[in-house]
Amino acid sequence: MNTIEAIKGRRSIRRYKTNVTVPREHMKQILEAAMMAPSACNTRPWEFVVVESRQVKEQIMRAMPYTQMLQTAPAAIVVCGRPKVQELVCPGFWPQDCGAAVENMLLAAKELGYGTCWCGCYPLEKRVEEMQRILEVTSIPLAVVAIGEADEAPEARGFFDEARVKYL
Numbered sequence: 001m002n003t004i005e006a007i008k009g010r011r012s013i014r015r016y017k018t019n020v021t022v023p024r025e026h027m028k029q030i031l032e033a034a035m036m037a038p039s040a041c042n043t044r045p046w047e048f049v050v051v052e053s054r055q056v057k058e059q060i061m062r063a064m065p066y067t068q069m070l071q072t073a074p075a076a077i078v079v080c081g082r083p084k085v086q087e088l089v090c091p092g093f094w095p096q097d098c099g100a101a102v103e104n105m106l107l108a109a110k111e112l113g114y115g116t117c118w119c120g121c122y123p124l125e126k127r128v129e130e131m132q133r134i135l136e137v138t139s140i141p142l143a144v145v146a147i148g149e150a151d152e153a154p155e156a157r158g159f160f161d162e163a164r165v166k167y168l
């Protein structure tokens with residue numbers, strides 16, 4: 001699968017095969033893709049929490065109501081921002097940096113045959129605080145990415161709209 005195919009074929013997956021786990025080797029490849037993302041001043045202001053524990057997934061579902069796909073997803077990766085590491089050189093870019101890391105993860109997972117769903121946490125303060133408590137981190141949980149083998153196949157679609165583009 002080439003990159004354009006992965007981009008065009010990716011959809012958010014909200015139902016997963018419960019009998020298939022994501023092996024550590026694949027998890028590592030996905031995390032490596034995340035950490036290959038570009039970042040402002042190459043500060044890489046992120047860290048990742050891999051969640052496989054049923055108990056922690058239950059806690060996340062309570063803190064973030066739109067993450068119910070974690071009922072079936074074997075794993076989730078929480079992407080957390082570390083604003084302090086770029087404070088002196090290029091403050092404020094961390095949400096963009098972490099967003100790039102998330103998208104790299106979605107595409108790497110697609111290439112490896114997994115489905116994903118990006119679930120937003122930051123900038124909702126209450127969700128961020130709850131998630132910091134659950135994950136025992138001081139970094140800022142930006143997104144929860146559910147991951148696993150898809151048990152649904154939403155059709156690929158495209159939203160290209162020439163009217164949204166201006167050529168100068």
Ligand SMILES: Cc1cc2nc3c(=O)[nH]c(=O)nc-3n(C[C@H](O)[C@H](O)[C@H](O)COP(=O)(O)O)c2cc1C
Nearest residue numbers: 010011012013014066067069117118119120121154
């Ligand atoms: C910042 C962000 C937050 C999102 N949060 C959620 C979420 O909490 N729960 C969910 O089921 N999907 C979430 N999504 C997925 C979007 O609903 C989905 O990407 C969009 O509807 C387009 O569908 P597609 O991903 O299948 O192309 C989120 C996506 C983004 C980029």
